[in-house]
Amino acid sequence: MTDTEAPLQKPALRGAGIREVARQAGVSIATVSRVFNDAEAVSSDTRERVVALASSLGYEPSPLGRNLVRGRSYLIGLIVPNVSFPLYGAMIHGIEDVLGSHGMSVLLASSHDAAATEVRAAQNILRHAVDGGIVINSMVGLALPTQRQSGWVHVTPEPPGLPCRVELDNEEGGRLAAMELLRNRHRHFAYVGAKGRESADRERGFAEVLRDAGFDYRRFEGDYSEASGMQAGAALLDGPLDAVFAAGDLMAAGVMRALHMRGVQVPGQVAVVGFDDAAIASLLYPRLTSIRQPGYLMGAAAAQLSLNFIRGRPTEPVIFSPELVARESTGPPSA
Amino acid sequence: MTDTEAPLQKPALRGAGIREVARQAGVSIATVSRVFNDAEAVSSDTRERVVALASSLGYEPSPLGRNLVRGRSYLIGLIVPNVSFPLYGAMIHGIEDVLGSHGMSVLLASSHDAAATEVRAAQNILRHAVDGGIVINSMVGLALPTQRQSGWVHVTPEPPGLPCRVELDNEEGGRLAAMELLRNRHRHFAYVGAKGRESADRERGFAEVLRDAGFDYRRFEGDYSEASGMQAGAALLDGPLDAVFAAGDLMAAGVMRALHMRGVQVPGQVAVVGFDDAAIASLLYPRLTSIRQPGYLMGAAAAQLSLNFIRGRPTEPVIFSPELVARESTGPPSA
DNA sequence: TTGTATGCGTTATCAT
């Protein structure tokens, strides 16, 4: 993939500069600059002349020069574990929208769920004089913003002390799942979780509601993969079971596949709730009830936080509430 | 979301500049520059002194100044319809890897499958003096690179005349699907397509192989959505049917759901092949046989093309071959 | 309203 370093030929041929426009228009470069920053007053006469000449010469102010003199790049770095994960896609959408409406753009780098790659991604971004940055589910955590001044907002529950932070109320998510399952009069519950604080928070909420209703539950620890969900499904069938809450939709899919392979009806015999409301949730048989994270809004909030920071405004953590998306996997048996 | 335009406070506080480092080290700024571009020879004595002082002052060359004098931004614009779509995610991965290994970064903007948004995305990117650009499945087509000099590579089959282009051999994909279905001795075929050239190419290959084998097929036009796939499934059951090729995995999922709802066994009674090998393909019941696009490689190729263009090298279209990923939906009946 | 002049932080050329 990496070929021998090539000659990187001289600066790409440039079009007319501000000087040439000024010369031909018979004005100073200051006036041309003013026209394009339409801040101060320019006589509509000269303005027209300059605009006409500029467009005929194909002139546009160079972002490079502008950035240098202004001391900013209008770039916000974004480190994301995996672009394809639907939740992150929604966040990116929100980030782009907010940033775009403020004249900023997204400099992307993926961490691919590995600490080493995340560090490389950060270095890649830091080479670019970004005005700020957003990191989704950082594995490196606080070690990141060390370089240069801070201004990085984290979208993750991990480092609880962080000032610039957007997170989901995972405990509430667990509560929602438990309530949905209780509503359908189940009795034998199970939680399929994973390592990390997110899963722990979800389980805490789940356990709390069940306890208050006088129920206990069994647990299985997976790793958010479908395979681990299948193991969970198989393992849990050893005992009485009629309701499963999985900390991720992929694991929920795995549980459902395991049940399906053993002829267990969903939701007839066992109800299943997932987490994230990924695109696959509505494509499974039956369609999967899930706890949705408001990804778009979380991304938008992160972007806004970043902008606030740049502008020197005080920032404080934003916490979002999840939402239950009820589908067939907890509803009445489907055809 | 858009608050009142804020004061955008003065240039972020800067650290020590090259001048300060030079002064304290008792050398000229030229020498400091040389140290950080370790191109020419600098006596290891002064080099050490400069490096030590720079790190103690927290100095790093400013990308802004460097970019200005070099006339490039080390940025490649990337316009993608939808970040979440797994195929595009794979492409982005490839793009990032190649670009990153050449010191370039990705400036991201999503088009969200709408022409208007794509144009906004392009404008957003063009504000940044990118050195080049990649656009995946452009809806605007050739209207895009008009502004500034070209240098944009397209990942799409749409404008066949484009010099900088990466595309998939969709016809071959259709052939692969037909061969897989023929291999399993089916007789009553159907194609579920959509508008656009991609679908047309896939159908052509599909039809060609079937014709050579002495078979005909029925057709249904959807729009790549699961819902349209369900309609197709329902409609096609009006006639004899034991093999379906859908131009997208979502439509294939819809077909399978429609069959499932009517008690038709897959693959026992009807075999199904999808396209793209999206993540959902391996999560469905049964797991879906699909035609995989080598997304990572296509992205990598696009990035390489873009780099070549920047370096003034000749570029020519790259065409990739799809690959059959055989799973349960065309295999023997599963448990 | 417009022009002059300075500086932004760096690289690169040409001396030395």
Added chain:
DNA sequence: ATGATAACGCATACAA
């Protein structure tokens, strides 16, 4: 091996 110094393309304070 190192130092002056001239760009790079623009914004802006100040003067007119």
